[in-house]
Amino acid sequence: MNKKIQKTLLASLVLGATTLTFSSPSYANSILDAITKSNDRQTVSLAPMLEKVKPAVVSIEVEGKTKEQPMQPNLPDEFRFFFGDDFFGNRGERSHKFRGLGSGAIINAEKGYILTNNHVIDKAEKITVLLEDGRKFKAKLVGADPMSDVALIQVENPKNLTEIKFADSDKIRVGDFTVAIGNPFGLGQTVTSGIVSALGRSMGDLDKSYENYIQTDAAVNQGNSGGPLINLQGELIGVNTAIISPSGGNAGIAFAIPSNMAHNLINQIVEFGQVKRxxxxxxxxxxxxxxxxxxxxxxxxxxxxxxxxxxxxxxxxxxxxxxxxxxxxxxxxxxxxxxxxxxxxxxxxxxxxxxxxxxxxxxxxxxxxxxSDENAQIGSQDLLPELKGAKLSNHSEGSTKGVEVTEVAKGSMAELRGLEKGDIIIGVNRQAVKNVGELRKIIEKKPAVIALHILREDTNLFIIIQ
Missing domain, CATH: 2.30.42.10 (PDZ domain)
Structure with missing residues (x-):
């Protein structure tokens, strides 16, 4: 291409009767880099960039089991307490196998780290990663953050992998070109393109999630979740995670987690094994x-x-x-x-x-x-249904650290179990508890008996829950 044409394209790109004008020379240069010669005429193509990026995009297959609770009578909690859980058939819960598909991006080729969505691998007992070249790897979960829908998995014995580079998502603007790569409907690796439609989007229940999405009109469908949203330089600007669609298919409204946000979370998972908000x-x-x-x-x-x-x-x-x-x-x-x-x-x-x-x-x-104190105040039913009606928060006044009962609803299960407002839970089954997070970890292990060590004013007592 001669210099005269190059200078013209720095200002605008002419495709037939359509002219695309660029406010940034960097994007004009990206288009210039994408131009290849075919049949003695110039053709705009993203193929050279995609040939470098596609090997870093993977398909993810998951298998697992989910439990289904049997139908239970709609009785007040006070009556349930006297009958006991077994009366309502909790022992009759059934397990169902499930299989799912998603996408991901290799972000560290040497260690085999792959970035994806939490909802892609949630409850998965088996994770299989399929590369563009046909190779398959078993993978394990390194860590996840459900509230931001980010997860990090790692393939076993990584060899000859290609990684994708992170872009600074704070620098993207509405109107920038985007490319989405993923595995929609299990068809295999698929590429779609669009632009950044909006920034700072949110949807759903903000009390249960952290949302600051990039909105794009690049086609995203079921199976694209966890796949990368990239710029024209082939750099990761976001993780495709959700769509809005009356029909369930692509409607031109898709959302991606910004790369800076995902990068921060992944670094915390690698360093601490969890997210420290x-x-x-x-x-x-x-x-x-x-x-x-x-x-x-x-x-x-x-x-x-x-x-x-x-x-x-x-x-x-x-x-x-x-x-x-x-x-x-x-x-x-x-x-x-x-x-x-x-x-x-x-x-x-x-x-x-x-x-x-x-x-x-x-x-x-x-x-x-x-x-963060996101775990500092929660409803006790989130930990134990038997304690429904109480609110718990971190207690750290003076030398006493534990979990304080800040509220007990009258006639609730928590009151019937013996909890009172002002109680401080300082231990569970002879294990010290300093905050809600530690209490949650112990209870999530589902011990056969739960003995809450309570400090009530100057008195120590135990509340036993079986």
Whole structure:
């Protein structure tokens, strides 16, 4: 191609009667790099880039069992307590085998690490990875984070693998080109393309997940989950995870977890074996025109701070209720959900930089994130149905550490079992418990007998649950 044509393409790319104009020379150069010669005419093709990336994309097959609870009478918990669980047929639960398909991307060829979605491998007892060249590997789960739907698996005896590089997802813009690669409907490796339709999207129950999705119109279907969303340089910008569709098929609205968010979580899983969430210690919501006017804020987007928790990282940094956080690490914050997801996935102990507006003045502070209290307050039925009606939270006042019973509903199972407001659970089956997370780990092992060691004022007692 001569230099005159190259200069023209830096400004625009002409395809027949259609002209695509680029605001960024880097994207024009990416298109230039994709141009190949075929039958003595120039043809735009992503094939050269895909030939390098496709070997890093895998199909994932899973097998496992799921339990199905039998139908039970709709009786109040008080009556269930007297009859006992066995009366309602809990011993009659049935196991059903399941098989599933998904996709993933190799992010470390030497160690055989593969990034995918948690929902792809959830409850899987057997994981098989299929490469583009036909090779199959057995894989094991390294770690997962259900609340962000990210998982890391590792193939056994990795050899001659190709890995994909991470891009900085904070740099992508609406209108950037995207390419999705995956295994839709088990057809085999499939490539689709589109653009970034929106950023900072959320869907579903935000109390149970951290969502800050990239929206794209690249075709994504069942089986694409966990597969990579890449840019024209062949770099990972996101992990395809969900779609919105009335029919269940592609409707041009797909969502991907940003690569920076996934990268942070995977690094924590590799280093700590789990995700250690960061906590800023604020409550808030979206900034709207009325709030901006009321608080004298000259901004259209950001995270409005309605409350700052005592002794939190935010309070120590000087953030106050009424402030509007507009940037994190120099990048604009579109809404509260985006900031919440970025902070939660940054990791406990990490230092971040926040820019906020107060009285229409901009201030920038550095904040060291604390450990998240996402497990600090939960309903006890999430741990034990027999204790339904109580709320539990971490207790760390003075030298006593444990799990405090902050609320007991009148007439509930928790009250019938003997729990009282103010009780502090300091141990289970002679194992010390310092927080909700430790209590959860012990109970998830499903011991035959659960003996809660309770500190009630100055009295030690045990509550036995069988």
């Amino acid at each position: 960061g906590m800023l210690g604020i409550k808030g919501g979206e900034l709207n025109a009325d709030l901006a006017k009321e608080f004298g804020v000259d901004a259209q987007q950001g995270a409005f701070v309605s409350e700052v928790l005592p002794n939190s990282a935010a309070e120590k940094a000087g953030i106050k209720a009424g402030d509007v956080i507009v940037k994190m690490n120099g990048k604009k914050i579109a809404n509260f959900n985006e900031m919440r997801a970025k902070i939660a996935t940054s990791g406990a102990g990490k230092e971040i930089e926040l820019t906020y507006l107060r009285n229409n003045e901009s201030k920038t502070v550095k904040v060291k994130l604390q450990s």
